[in-house]
Amino acid sequence: MSPHILVTGGAGFIGSHTCVALAAAGYTPLIFDNFCNADPRVVERLETIIGNKPVAIQGDVRSRADLDRVFEQYRVQGVIHFAGLKAVGDSVADPLGYYDNNVAGSVVLAQAMLAAGVDTLVFSSSATVYGDPDQSPVPESAACRPANPYGRTKRMVEEILSDLHHANPSWRISVLRYFNPVGAHESGLIGEHPRGKPNNLMPFVSQVAVGLRDKLAVHGGDYPTPDGTGVRDYVHVMDLAEGHVAALRHSERQPGIVTLNLGTGQGASVLDVIKSFERASGKSIAHEIGPRRPGDVAANWADPTLATATLGWRATRTLDQMCADSWRWQQANPNGYEPSAAR
Numbered sequence: 537m538s539p540h541i542l543v544t545g546g547a548g549f550i551g552s553h554t555c556v557a558l559a560a561a562g563y564t565p566l567i568f569d570n571f572c573n574a575d576p577r578v579v580e581r582l583e584t585i586i587g588n589k590p591v592a593i594q595g596d597v598r599s600r601a602d603l604d605r606v607f608e609q610y611r612v613q614g615v616i617h618f619a620g621l622k623a624v625g626d627s628v629a630d631p632l633g634y635y636d637n638n639v640a641g642s643v644v645l646a647q648a649m650l651a652a653g654v655d656t657l658v659f660s661s662s663a664t665v666y667g668d669p670d671q672s673p674v675p676e677s678a679a680c681r682p683a684n685p686y687g688r689t690k691r692m693v694e695e696i697l698s699d700l701h702h703a704n705p706s707w708r709i710s711v712l713r714y715f716n717p718v719g720a721h722e723s724g725l726i727g728e729h730p731r732g733k734p735n736n737l738m739p740f741v742s743q744v745a746v747g748l749r750d751k752l753a754v755h756g757g758d759y760p761t762p763d764g765t766g767v768r769d770y771v772h773v774m775d776l777a778e779g780h781v782a783a784l785r786h787s788e789r790q791p792g793i794v795t796l797n798l799g800t801g802q803g804a805s806v807l808d809v810i811k812s813f814e815r816a817s818g819k820s821i822a823h824e825i826g827p828r829r830p831g832d833v834a835a836n837w838a839d840p841t842l843a844t845a846t847l848g849w850r851a852t853r854t855l856d857q858m859c860a861d862s863w864r865w866q867q868a869n870p871n872g873y874e875p876s877a878a879r
């Protein structure tokens with residue numbers, strides 16, 4: 537049996553795609569998820585893509601007993617820790633819920649790993665830790681000034697992991713700061729299905745294209761950007777997934793802690809995304825430019841050179857591919873993993 541990698545939050549958007557990349561790289565993903573923001577039916581879809589059904593364990597990262605059982609039952613070589621809550625607005629309304637899930641959950645996980653003698657960890661951080669950066673592209677050395685509780689949970693866990701490594705230098709930790717993950721697996725079998733109104737641009741655009749929503753409200757058309765709309769670094773979720781595998785491989789080569797941006801290094805505006813999605817789908821995306829949204833920054837994209845130098849990884853998929861893959865998923869699964877929507 538190939539080495540087991542425990543994937544907390546493995547039934548979620550990025551976690552499920554990472555399971556595909558892990559299997560392709562010869563690892564056995566072990567999904568650990570409480571399904572608070574995931575559909576268990578993703579596991580059957582993964583079986584179709586991977587060729588065998590991944591083990592999926594229902595459990596909570598805040599439960600030491602749940603985690604201890606997994607470490608006792610399986611020979612786990614490393615952990616990729618996606619489990620967490622990610623909605624900025626919810627984190628403002630429920631900071632304690634976010635600190636509990638994201639920070640306390642990560643502490644319990646690290647304690648369980650320490651007890652089990654597992655010292656390889658890849659952690660899902662976020663470009664949100666930078667807040668409103670002084671410059672783009674944003675290098676890892678940029679100041680961290682997270683502007684909301686969600687971003688602070690990520691930054692706190694980064695600092696906890698740095699302290700953990702300081703105390704235990706044999707640990708192998710990769711902190712990955714994602715920019716804007718979008719797209720879906722090219723099969724169209726797995727993808728992102730936000731519950732309720734999407735907070736992010738790409739799922740919103742997809743839902744307009746498929747007729748679930750009337751039009752997209754573009755927040756701000758007067759930013760100091762080439763077309764006036766906000767610019768972000770969209771990165772294909774499969775590129776991101778492969779970045780996690782590259783981080784594991786790096787950890788196998790040497791202990792230490794690395795903090796790396798995962799992005800393309802290129803910015804795309806809201807209007808660029810709309811145009812690309814229109815090309816991919818053949819649909820026109822109704823949109824209306826409105827006022828800026830408080831807290832949004834004009835432009836924000838990654839400097840990914842350290843990730844390339846350290847991991848030998850770079851994002852290769854284009855914005856057109858991101859939109860084409862999002863569209864394939866959305867069109868085939870307008871209601872996510874609901875059976876009525878299955879192909």
Ligand SMILES: NC(=O)c1ccc[n+]([C@@H]2O[C@H](COP(=O)([O-])OP(=O)(O)OC[C@H]3O[C@@H](n4cnc5c(N)ncnc54)[C@H](O)[C@@H]3O)[C@@H](O)[C@H]2O)c1
Pocket residue numbers: 544545546547548549550551568569570571572573574595596597598617618619620621622637641660661662663714715716717
């Ligand atoms: N999607 C993004 O834009 C983005 C950007 C930067 C960082 N991240 C981080 O990447 C990670 C994965 O994000 P995603 O987009 O796949 O989100 P997601 O919500 O699809 O996946 C998170 C998964 O974690 C599970 N989960 C949540 N709390 C849990 C707990 N206490 N115990 C066990 N499982 C739990 C959920 O059920 C879900 O399956 C998150 O930590 C998120 O903060 C996401």
